[in-house]
Amino acid sequence: MLGLAPRIASSAYNHCCCCCCWPPRPKRVKALVDCRAVGSEQLAFFKDEVIVVTATDDLHWWVGHIEGDSSRSGTFPVNYVHKLGD
Numbered sequence: 001m002l003g004l005a006p007r008i009a010s011s012a013y014n015h016c017c018c019c020c021c022w023p024p025r026p027k028r029v030k031a032l033v034d035c036r037a038v039g040s041e042q043l044a045f046f047k048d049e050v051i052v053v054t055a056t057d058d059l060h061w062w063v064g065h066i067e068g069d070s071s072r073s074g075t076f077p078v079n080y081v082h083k084l085g086d
Contacts, residue, residue, distance in 0.1 A: 027053040028067065029081035043074035051081060 029051050037044035045051060045066060054073075055063035065073035 027056075028084045029053060029062075029064070030084055031081055033080055035076060035080050037074065041074050043072065043076040045072075045076065050084065051076065 031045045031047050031049045031051065034046050035044060043051070043064065043066070050067040051064040052067050052070075053062050053064040057063075058075075060078055061075045062078055063073070063075050065071075
């Protein structure tokens, strides 16, 4: 079909079947509580910080970075955040 945007394979992006939202917006979540990183691969964050999700391959641990500071990145527990509406 002509005129349709290709679908993104990664589940970290919201997408629809039309070109009205191309390019896709990354999924964003908000921290419910403070989270201290236990290892160097984990993301530490504070309550109310916004995290841009870059991978959702694991049910319990996602990958992302703090919005506005991509140097703060890593894995984080899904149950410590809630999804922000678009």
